[in-house]
Amino acid sequence: xxxxxLPFYFxxxxxxxxxxxVLLVVSVVLGFILAVPIGLVQATxxxxxxxxxxxxxxxxxxxxxxxxxxxxYYGIGSLFPTIGLAFxxxxxxxxxxxxxxxxxxxxxxxxxxxxxxxxxxxxxxxLGVPRGELEAARAFGMSPxxxxxxxxxxxxxxxxxxxxxxxxxxxxxxxxxxFTIPVMELMGVTSRIRQDTFLTYEPLLFLALVxxxxxxxxxxxxxxxxxxxxxxx
Amino acid sequence: xxxxxxxxxxxxxxxxGYGDELFWGAVRTVQIAVxxxxxxxILGLCGAMGKLSGGKTLRVVLDLYTTLFRAVPELxxxxxxxxxxxDSLNKLVTSLGFERIELNGxxxxxxxxxFVQGAYQTEVLRAAIQAVPVGQTEAGKAYGMSPFLRFRRIxxxxxxxxxxxxxxxxxxxxxxxxxxxxxxGFTELALATRQAAGVSKQYLLFFLVAAAVYLxxxxxxxxxxxxxxxxxxxxxxxxx
Numbered sequence: 001x002x003x004x005x006l007p008f009y010f011x012x013x014x015x016x017x018x019x020x021x022v023l024l025v026v027s028v029v030l031g032f033i034l035a036v037p038i039g040l041v042q043a044t045x046x047x048x049x050x051x052x053x054x055x056x057x058x059x060x061x062x063x064x065x066x067x068x069x070x071x072x073y074y075g076i077g078s079l080f081p082t083i084g085l086a087f088x089x090x091x092x093x094x095x096x097x098x099x100x101x102x103x104x105x106x107x108x109x110x111x112x113x114x115x116x117x118x119x120x121x122x123x124x125x126x127l128g129v130p131r132g133e134l135e136a137a138r139a140f141g142m143s144p145x146x147x148x149x150x151x152x153x154x155x156x157x158x159x160x161x162x163x164x165x166x167x168x169x170x171x172x173x174x175x176x177x178x179f180t181i182p183v184m185e186l187m188g189v190t191s192r193i194r195q196d197t198f199l200t201y202e203p204l205l206f207l208a209l210v211x212x213x214x215x216x217x218x219x220x221x222x223x224x225x226x227x228x229x230x231x232x233x
Numbered sequence: 234x235x236x237x238x239x240x241x242x243x244x245x246x247x248x249x250g251y252g253d254e255l256f257w258g259a260v261r262t263v264q265i266a267v268x269x270x271x272x273x274x275i276l277g278l279c280g281a282m283g284k285l286s287g288g289k290t291l292r293v294v295l296d297l298y299t300t301l302f303r304a305v306p307e308l309x310x311x312x313x314x315x316x317x318x319x320d321s322l323n324k325l326v327t328s329l330g331f332e333r334i335e336l337n338g339x340x341x342x343x344x345x346x347x348f349v350q351g352a353y354q355t356e357v358l359r360a361a362i363q364a365v366p367v368g369q370t371e372a373g374k375a376y377g378m379s380p381f382l383r384f385r386r387i388x389x390x391x392x393x394x395x396x397x398x399x400x401x402x403x404x405x406x407x408x409x410x411x412x413x414x415x416x417x418g419f420t421e422l423a424l425a426t427r428q429a430a431g432v433s434k435q436y437l438l439f440f441l442v443a444a445a446v447y448l449x450x451x452x453x454x455x456x457x458x459x460x461x462x463x464x465x466x467x468x469x470x471x472x473x
Binding site for chain 2: 059180204
């Protein structure tokens with residue numbers, strides 16, 4: 001075992017950790033915000049929206065994240081330069097879109113993936129809220145919007161919280177996939193170290209240890225948050 | 234404009250299109266998933282048995298296995314196991330005085346994914362076995378059934394209703410995770426698609442096709458597991 005590479009690559013690894021964590025936090029927060037309407041629409045929305053949301057969840061949950069990421073980065077991403085060639089105006093105004101860094105594609109793909117998985121969970125949670133409570137809210141003259149914001153959503157979120165832990169840890173464990181479109185997060189840095197130093201195991205073992213610690217911290221943090229929420233059984 | 238009729242020709246079979254490459258890639262994906270799943274179930278059953286009735290040392294080892302393997306990303310484990318597995322096999326082979334061997338990619342993929350899968354299977358099966366009331370197996374013991382007969386006649390049929398939903402999720406998981414094998418360079422559906430897309434520059438078309446193939450596999454699997462669950466639940470009270 002050789003570990004002399006560690007000090008030299010340490011700043012790079014720290015930056016990789018930063019990218020991994022930003023990817024995780026941003027995709028989980030945005031994904032959850034997206035998941036709420038996706039779940040609500042499936043529980044109560046008009047038919048076209050309901051089918052759209054259901055189709056989205058089926059697609060996300062039925063295909064590998066790797067394929068979704070490649071579809072977005074190589075598939076959709078390669079369209080922008082093509083459009084730019086055809087319409088010079090597009091190229092002038094949307095150069096940022098053509099030159100968009102792979103990291104942003106990763107954020108979008110991971111956000112949509114989280115929204116798909118969590119949207120399905122939210123659908124179940126919305127449907128699981130006792131009908132009587134919603135009827136009581138309506139009987140008090142609450143507008144449909146107020147029923148959602150005061151009763152339906154808070155009740156559903158509380159049911160979902162325990163599953164959020166598992167989904168978020170799964171999301172953390174998916175982040176190394178981002179290195180396949182060149183993103184220099186933890187896995188990207190690790191594979192760079194492996195190429196530079198010709199070491200097979202040590203960088204991967206180090207990476208495994210980092211993820212072990214991250215999973216542990218995340219589990220503890222979610223456990224703490226869950227314990228703060230009063231429940232009556 | 235992106236799906237001109239000529240592009241659809243790229244999906245043809247034979248020398249003019251990539252249809253056959255994608256088809257064989259899909260076959261490989263299903264092969265990997267099926268074999269790795271079977272390997273995982275065997276490991277999981279052994280693991281669950283060990284956790285429930287093994288000695289202290291065995292339980293500690295199994296706890297370590299399930300905890301570590303479920304806390305580290307699959308991709309990292311796949312890379313570690315792939316290189317460690319092929320390396321140690323070759324060390325063994327050369328120390329015995331044979332030539333280095335090139336490990337069959339399919340075998341390596343099945344071994345690696347199955348080993349990761351086993352950790353998850355252990356937990357699902359352990360929970361399902363524990364959900365069977367102890368009195369039922371004790372009744373079997375009282376009638377003088379051997380441990381194997383008890384497992385086959387009582388534990389297995391009684392635990393399946395609890396196990397099937399978890400097993401179904403794990404199956405979907407392994408179909409999707411089999412795409413990670415592309416990273417070590419084994420040509421299954423994901424890598425075949427990427428190669429075809431790279432040569433033809435029709436990325437959107439090919440990745441949409443690959444997504445459709447995965448979606449077909451997972452949706453058919455959902456039907457199958459739904460049927461299985463209804464079957465093992467027959468005779469049980471309806472769920473609310």
